[in-house]
Amino acid sequence: MPKFLVHINGEKKQVETAGSTPLLWVLRDELKLTGTKYGCGRGFCGACTVHLDGEETRSCITAIEDAQDSEITTIEGLSQNSDHPVQKAWIAEDVPQCGYCQSGQIMTAAAFLTRNSHPDREDINIAMKMNICRCGTYSRIRKAIIRAAEEINHG
Helix, strand or coil: CCEEEEEECCEEEEEECCCCCEHHHHHHHHCCCCCCCCCCCCCCCCCCEEEECCEEEEHHHCEHHHHCCCEEECHHHCCCCCCCHHHHHHHHCCCCCCCCCHHHHHHHHHHHHHHCCCCCHHHHHHHHCCCCCCCCCHHHHHHHHHHHHHHHHHC
């Protein structure tokens, strides 16, 4: 069985698995980082979103062999104390309902705000359109992203 050295949440971890194993299962089963969720298994819903080198990536369709040379950040590594501006905004706006999709939503929003810290409603809709929330908290998600952008821009 091949061994892979992965850079995850600022640490190096070695995993032994087939190269085609989806990153999602390495995170959840091998590394016990269960904040990243399984949703559709096809990259359509966004529940499994993590960052690879700062870019939002669907971990359910990313093979471990394709992620081994990247810096991987999961929801557990986004901040030490849930004090990332997006996480704080999510709490302030009371975004989650069931919460299942929220780690993927947060990871997508955080990556988006590094590219566009002054988004308007349409920018947010476009950036978040591939993240599904079965509870329909989209208006609260938008409000939280605007709040996070304000904190990023004004401290």
